[in-house]
Amino acid sequence: MSWIVLSILVIFLFSFVRGDLTAALTETAKLSSQVKCHQEAATLVRLLRDSSTVPVAAASVNGVLKPVGEYSSRLDINSSGVFLKDVNYNDNGHYEFLCSGTPVRIIRLEVLVISDISASEGNTVKLPCFSVTLGEPVESVQWETKGKPVIRVKRSNQMVEYGERFKDRVSLSPDWDVLGDLSLILERAQLEDQGDYFCYVLKGSQERGDPAAGRLKVHQMHIETSTTPSNTKDSCSERRGPWWLFAIVATLVGVTCFGI
Numbered sequence: 001m002s003w004i005v006l007s008i009l010v011i012f013l014f015s016f017v018r019g020d021l022t023a024a025l026t027e028t029a030k031l032s033s034q035v036k037c038h039q040e041a042a043t044l045v046r047l048l049r050d051s052s053t054v055p056v057a058a059a060s061v062n063g064v065l066k067p068v069g070e071y072s073s074r075l076d077i078n079s080s081g082v083f084l085k086d087v088n089y090n091d092n093g094h095y096e097f098l099c100s101g102t103p104v105r106i107i108r109l110e111v112l113v114i115s116d117i118s119a120s121e122g123n124t125v126k127l128p129c130f131s132v133t134l135g136e137p138v139e140s141v142q143w144e145t146k147g148k149p150v151i152r153v154k155r156s157n158q159m160v161e162y163g164e165r166f167k168d169r170v171s172l173s174p175d176w177d178v179l180g181d182l183s184l185i186l187e188r189a190q191l192e193d194q195g196d197y198f199c200y201v202l203k204g205s206q207e208r209g210d211p212a213a214g215r216l217k218v219h220q221m222h223i224e225t226s227t228t229p230s231n232t233k234d235s236c237s238e239r240r241g242p243w244w245l246f247a248i249v250a251t252l253v254g255v256t257c258f259g260i
């Protein structure tokens with residue numbers, strides 16, 4: 001009997017406990033879809049590392065969740081969800097929705113600093129990502145762009161899955177799990193490769209850890225058309241020699257011919 005109660009409890013716990021999400025600095029993070037409490041008052045708090053809490057939003061008189069305090073200017077609550085705007089690095093951490101003081105949803109927000117990386121069209125570029133893999137239950141490494149996979153490498157057998165467009169153009173360092181270097185090596189960079197790239201390690205069930213992000217810019221290769229004609233012109237004028245030499249020769253020839 002007790003195991004039934006236990007498994008129901010486990011299912012119940014897992015039905016709301018976590019939600020991992022990432023947002024880049026200054027972007028808007030959707031913390032949650034609308035949270036509804038049945039009659040009880042809803043609140044949203046921030047859980048800090050020192051176990052203190054900061055109120056983020058609370059239900060007003062009509063039961064609608066409203067941002068409070070310093071979040072008044074940065075929190076948008078509308079029919080599509082709860083949004084935290086202009087994300088800063090201190091927004092990293094856990095957020096908890098409560099119904100009458102009982103937690104119903106915990107969200108972990110991970111704030112990413114996007115580094116700018118540039119490449120020339122056709123060249124190889126490396127997007128950095130690092131994570132401690134030694135003694136960690138890292139199952140695979142995944143890179144994504146525009147919400148689609150770029151590469152996924154399984155640790156157990158080094159099996160590689162590629163996102164379309166990236167087949168045979170992307171790789172990780174062969175000893176990535178020894179070095180903890182999960183940087184993405186992208187070969188033959190194309191203009192369409194431009195965009196934000198996200199790196200994650202997948203540990204255990206669904207946990208995405210140690211994310212890193214890079215904003216790739218690909219520069220077009222120019223064929224320098226302006227130098228070629230000017231070079232030609234220079235060598236022509238050199239070959240032609242000084243104008244006065246021609247004038248003297250022409251005059252001499254003219255005089256000689258006239259004399260004859």
Ligand SMILES: *[C@@H]1O[C@H](CO)[C@@H](O)[C@H](O)[C@H]1NC(C)=O
Binds near residue numbers: 076079
């Ligand atoms: C809700 O707010 C977010 C963030 O400001 C915005 O992007 C979204 O369009 C809004 N949705 C509605 C339905 O107003």
